[in-house]
Amino acid sequence: MTSNTATTEKAYLPAGLPLPAPAPDGLDQGFWDAAKQHELVVQRCTKCEAFQFGPEWICHQCHSFELGWHKVSGRGRIYSWERVWHPVHPALKGACPYLVVLVELPDAGNVRMVGNLLGDPMQEVVIGSEVVAEYEDHPEADIALVQWRAV
Amino acid sequence: MSDYTVKDKVAVVGIAETTYYKRGGAPISEMQLTLQAIIGAAQDAGIDPRQIDGFASYSNDRNDPPRLAAALGCEDVSFSNMFWGGGGGGGSGAMANACAALVAGYSKYVVVYRGLAQGQFGRFGQGTQAKTVSGAPAYTAPYGLMSPAQSFAMRVQRFMHEHNGGHAAQKAISLTSYAHAQRNARAVMHGSPLSPEAYDGARWIVEPFRLFDCCMENDGAAAVILTTVERARDLRQKPAIVIAASQGSDYRQAAPAHNAPDYATSNFKTVAKRLWGMAGISPKDVDVCQSYENFTGGVMMSLVEHGFCGPDEVDDFMTTENFRFDGGKLPLNTSGGNLAECYMHGLELITEAVRQVRGTSTAQVKNVDISMVCSGPMVQPVSDLILRA
Ligand SMILES: [Zn+2]
Numbered sequence: 001m002t003s004n005t006a007t008t009e010k011a012y013l014p015a016g017l018p019l020p021a022p023a024p025d026g027l028d029q030g031f032w033d034a035a036k037q038h039e040l041v042v043q044r045c046t047k048c049e050a051f052q053f054g055p056e057w058i059c060h061q062c063h064s065f066e067l068g069w070h071k072v073s074g075r076g077r078i079y080s081w082e083r084v085w086h087p088v089h090p091a092l093k094g095a096c097p098y099l100v101v102l103v104e105l106p107d108a109g110n111v112r113m114v115g116n117l118l119g120d121p122m123q124e125v126v127i128g129s130e131v132v133a134e135y136e137d138h139p140e141a142d143i144a145l146v147q148w149r150a151v
Numbered sequence: 152m153s154d155y156t157v158k159d160k161v162a163v164v165g166i167a168e169t170t171y172y173k174r175g176g177a178p179i180s181e182m183q184l185t186l187q188a189i190i191g192a193a194q195d196a197g198i199d200p201r202q203i204d205g206f207a208s209y210s211n212d213r214n215d216p217p218r219l220a221a222a223l224g225c226e227d228v229s230f231s232n233m234f235w236g237g238g239g240g241g242g243s244g245a246m247a248n249a250c251a252a253l254v255a256g257y258s259k260y261v262v263v264y265r266g267l268a269q270g271q272f273g274r275f276g277q278g279t280q281a282k283t284v285s286g287a288p289a290y291t292a293p294y295g296l297m298s299p300a301q302s303f304a305m306r307v308q309r310f311m312h313e314h315n316g317g318h319a320a321q322k323a324i325s326l327t328s329y330a331h332a333q334r335n336a337r338a339v340m341h342g343s344p345l346s347p348e349a350y351d352g353a354r355w356i357v358e359p360f361r362l363f364d365c366c367m368e369n370d371g372a373a374a375v376i377l378t379t380v381e382r383a384r385d386l387r388q389k390p391a392i393v394i395a396a397s398q399g400s401d402y403r404q405a406a407p408a409h410n411a412p413d414y415a416t417s418n419f420k421t422v423a424k425r426l427w428g429m430a431g432i433s434p435k436d437v438d439v440c441q442s443y444e445n446f447t448g449g450v451m452m453s454l455v456e457h458g459f460c461g462p463d464e465v466d467d468f469m470t471t472e473n474f475r476f477d478g479g480k481l482p483l484n485t486s487g488g489n490l491a492e493c494y495m496h497g498l499e500l501i502t503e504a505v506r507q508v509r510g511t512s513t514a515q516v517k518n519v520d521i522s523m524v525c526s527g528p529m530v531q532p533v534s535d536l537i538l539r540a
Contacts, residue, residue, distance in 0.1 A: 013295050018281050020289035028289070054290055054407030080309040080414070085355040088298040089278035097355075100296045102305050102409050112410050114291045127312045141283070145293055 006134040007038065008147055012116040013098060016091030019141045028055045030069040035144040038135040042108040044070035051109035074133035076103035076148065079112055081125045097121045103131055103148050118149045155395070155429040157250040162383035162390030163538065165198070165376035166502040167191025171339050171493035175270025177370035184372035185214040185266030186222060192374040197387035198260060203376070205230035205258030207249045209241025210496055214266050230258040234398070234534075238299065239443045239489070239497035240527030244534035246501065247396035249377045259378060265498040266372035275299060276368055290408035299445060300365055302409075303529045304357045307448030310415035311359060314462045318359065320469035321447035322350055324483070325363045325490060327474040328444060332487025335513040339369060340491035364447040366489035373498040375505070391508035391522070391538040395430035397422050398534035405531040417452035417528035419535070426535040427458070432521060434458040437537075439482045439507045439516040441500035442525040444489045449528030454481070457525065457535075476514035485514040497526050501536065508540045 022032045034041040043052050045059035046066040058065055080102040087093045099117040104110045117125060118134060131148040138144060168191070169184045177184060193200040200223050206216035207230070216231035230252040234241035242265075249261035269275065278297030279288070288297075296302065311317040329345035332338035345363055353362035383390040399422045404411045413420070427433060434457060442450045451465050459481055460468035474483040486492040486503035493499050504522040506512040524536040 013293075017295065018279055018284040018288075018292050020293055021283035021285045023285045023289075027286075052406075053410055054287055056407075060403065060406075080305045080312070080409075082296075082301065082304040082308055083355070083358040084295055084301060085357060086300075088276060088301070089280075089295070092278075092295060095295075098295055100294055100301065100305070102309075112408065112414075114294055114296055114408055116294050127309070147294075 008118060008134050008136040011136055011138070012118060012147060014091050014095050017089060019138055020143050020145070027057060031055065032143060034069065035135060035146055036142070038144070040072050040074045040133050040146060041069040042072055042105065042111055043067050051111050053111035053113065070108065072105055072108045075107070076105045076131050076133070078125065078127050078129050078131055079104040080127060081117065083121065099125065101125070101131065101148055113146060115146055115148045118147055123150070157254050157396060158394050158429060159392060160380055161250040161253050161377050161393045162380050163375055163393070163505045164378050164383050164386045164388055164390055165192040165196025166505050167195050168337065168373040168495065168499060168502060169371045171337055171495065172370040173339060174274070174368040174370060177268045177270060181266050181268035181271055182214055182218070184268060184370070185219065185264055188266065188372035188374035189219065189223065189262050189264055192262060192376045195388060196376045198376070201225050203260050203262050204228055205249065205252050205261030207232040207234070207245040207261055207263045208265060209234035209245045210237055210239065210265070212265055213272065230261060236530060236532050238445060238527050238530040240530040240533045242443070242497035242501055242526035242534065243396055243524050243536035244398040244526065244532065246375070246377070246393070246536050247398050247534060250393055250396050253377060253379055259382065261377050262374050263377065263498070264372065264374040265496045267496060268370040269368050270370055274368055287407040300360055301357050303446050303449060304360050305409060306415055306529055307446065307452070308359055310448065310452055313415050314465065316463070316466040317448065317451055319466040320451045321359070321364050322347070323469050323471045323474060324444065324447040324450045325350055326471050328484045328488050328490035329363070330471070331476060331485050331514045332491035335486050335492055338487040338492040339367060340487060359448065360446055363490070366445050367494045369494040371493050371495055373495045373502055375498065375501055389509050391505045391540070393536065394539050395426050395537040396535065397425040397429060398532055399425065400532040417449055417456050418531060418533045419453055419456040419525065419528065422533055422535055423457045426537065430537045436521050437481065437523045438519045438521050439485060440523045440525070441484055441488060441504050443497045443500060443527050444484065445528065453525045453528045476516050482516045485512050485516065500524050500526070504536065504538055508538050
């Protein structure tokens, strides 16, 4: 399995948007810890091996409470996308348009993740095309975002 | 005989709404708006508001039954009900719950109500101002996916990809609502017609939604009073009889971070099946339909999932000709709905469905026997209602 260490040069969207904070109940601590290490993990049931994302406290398939984090390759496919033109947050004024993609992960049961598609916001976006994860560090908040780039 | 016990047993006997305002335009408080609508609906029915003994609402309405009942001096409240879930998914669900309470004998007169003054409280269309987000929003908001339009555009884009169409359908849905609103003096967009050129020329909000694919944000309130068909006979109005009311959500539709297994959906597949089963009719029997427009793409998918046309036929079937109140195959959103009458979270669609049964719509369809409402596409749960004359 290849490790993904690519780091975005600078944040895709301007500062001032809310940043993730691991849930106080600990549900997704493993996901955000891995992202900080520039690794992508997906929750997986230790009993029936079902993948699920976002994280849940129980396996939706077999109801086991024994869930773990499974490292995946960081390669995905664009499942859907949108180009945002209207800013709904003060920090986004002047930052439009930007691209949001919904990426499915074929090596993790096709679970999906939301991120930005890095690069030109006017680039042609093709559903089904391959993307790879990159990590956007926010050391001030002790967090990293998972972003996507066309390959 | 139906297995469903609410069928043909409950009627809508009173409807009312306040003046509808642009967001921030209400000169009175949200609580006053709500009280005005409830009193208006009681007057329309010909009952004293103090006789209301059941309250049902949805989408976490801020005006809770204990406060309303105290303010109105209701004598004995025997049913207080909130339909869980956000957006307009609970409009018909609250109606279904009211029906259940009436048939079970818990209450005699149940009011379904919704009050909204987004100028006095938060807006739906703005992103969170928090510095950090946790849980499900942590997987979306930091990437600038924060508003309902942005959440639902992702689903609609996928539907358009799978079925290779939908832009023309979206346009027809928008133009229809604006055209019908021009006949309706209650409508916020009355006097503001929309041309096909203006639709095409409008700015993108988030692709594939342009400005006029999106609902408004408004201030106002609406209320609907239901009772049993026996009591309805003695009241003032022609009753609109409930023949089906269903609610629900497909398999894991609320899975976080856009992980619903069936994604390109309005979430009506199982709910619609139950609806038709309960009503004992089929889509071709529907005379007029009010389908919740948070965004036009949601209406498009709702109509498909209720069986009005196939998913690959949306641009052929969904035309302004077919949606016209006067002679269309499926008269749609005849008051102007959330796009052009008022974003009353879809309760204005239910009052309009009742008007169509009474024969008092400003875009009245001829000889209405079956009048249908679809509440809240793409949220979880969603709900449906069918009324008959
Ligand atoms: Zn399992």
